[in-house]
Amino acid sequence: MTRTLQRGAARSAGLSAGRKATNLFMGFLISLGTLLVVAPLIWIFVYLTAQGIGALSVDFFTKVPAPEGEAGGGWLNAISGSLIMLLIAAVVGVVVGVAGGVFLAEFPRHRLMPTIRMVSDVLSGIPAIVVGLVVYSLVVLTTRHFSGFAGGLALGLLMIPIVVRTTEEVLKLVPLAVREAGLALGLPQWRVILSIVLPAATSGIVTGVMLALARVAGEAAPLLFTAFGNNLLNLDPSKPMSALPLQIYIGATSSYDINQNQAKAGSLVLIVLIFLASLAARSATRQKK
């Protein structure tokens, strides 16, 4: 026993210099790599705060854009447009997404189950711009004009796979015994799911929906050919509509300083909103544990 211990001690003491150095060096590289990963985020945040905060004022939230290149004006059109389209997206995403999640979690032996799981997984990887083109063919070509509905639908389609996955995962956390207890009381399966399983999983589902919303709130690519953008305040979703990311894209690629600065301010507003939403969603799940 003593001998073994001594040998062990001797071994660690006799750790060759080369191995020690490699160990230290790799630890250094790993820390450096982590720093490099985190640095852009901090850089972006500091940059946007420094550059964008000057263009933020009451006008920014209460006025519509001035003609390109002219001072003044705000992004009310983009803010209201984003809200309206996210609302439409939430309806699409929640109805289809939660139903899909319930299907995957509650009818695992159904023969369509593997197909739907696979398709929903694969859909989550389809580039947003392609989804935008599909909605363009489907809605814009049919109704013959760009609209907030088309934009909201495109964002909703992007939400579906995220909501399906989180709903499925949260529903699987509800113990089987709870379902069996409901069934044993003589409740039909639909009552058990609607009145017992879903309420038990609500906070998790809400978190999933919030994360999905935060994710699509920043999408501009699918809106290019669906919502199209609009410089006037428009609350009617059957007409072209602007959105924060769309307006950022237009401002950032504009050649006027004023528009560029507003785009930086808009980016700051957008990422603060997204960070807050994902922070809230995450802390909600953390408390549950």
Place this chain on the structure above:
Amino acid sequence: MTNTLTVPKRPSPNSRGDGVFRAVIIGLSLIIIAVFLLSIFLLGRDSLPALREFGFGFLTQTVWNPVTKQFGAGSMIAGTLITAFAALVISVPLALASAIFVAEYAPKWLANPVSYLVELLAAVPSVVYGLWALFALKPILQSFQLFLFTRNPDLVTQCSTLHSNGQNSFACFFMPEAPTGQGLALAIIILTIMILPYTASVARDVIRLVPGDQREAMYALGATKWEVIRGAILPFARAGITGGVILALGRALGETLAVAMVIGNNPEFVKTIWGNTATMASMIALQFGDAQEALHRSSIVALALLLFFVSVVVNYSARLIIVRLTPKGIQ
């Protein structure tokens, strides 16, 4: 006894409504499949004229000219593959480093914020990355290119003669044609940052799943921390990490606006690492709205169809690897 056994067989009067509920749920779930099939149908239908006109040549031709009505996706396919793979090569080691740091090195008070920050990286919208690249990174690259320019005047003239003759050389590949700051290099940098969190979070989760026994066994043999990581952790987590890398590849191939804002969007085969080129996604974003000509429009939809199939294949294989080859609990 016999009595009790027969009871469940009798349909309970309460279960009325189950059929309706099931039908509603399945009907709504079928929308997911419908979206998928509809996408294939619509993209296929709209890209048919272009595919009929150009056939397989669409994939290999490198001329994209609306004026002469020649549309070949070759240089865009090359641009997409080059940016995506270059970004992968740079991002994988960084993502692995951050995953190992979070899972193995950092104390808990540091690990949680760091992994949260890495995930926030995925939450930053594409346009915001584009804006930041345009206003913060582009000037830096520009001054670096200017530096290269003024330092190697001979090489500059030499390369411009080579390029005008349609030739290239290794040295010229790293020499900018004009110090604009934008182009392939900036697109690769932006993509690298954007796909980092996908690999990093999958890798972190897989590394955390490596059984503690395996680590302890190696420590007991006197291994150093790095030797444990290399010998016990990385081989065990390899399959999951591969899945995460493929997932990131899918993101890189489809990333649109950030790339569109910085890559220069020149549908030509790229001559230098700094040169302007285009990816399939950036081309769709920038040209579809202006495309009046039916064949032009159809060719852009054909790009989207191609992108659709590539992302289906890439994502499907990523999921397959992640689901099949890693221990239960990670998907």
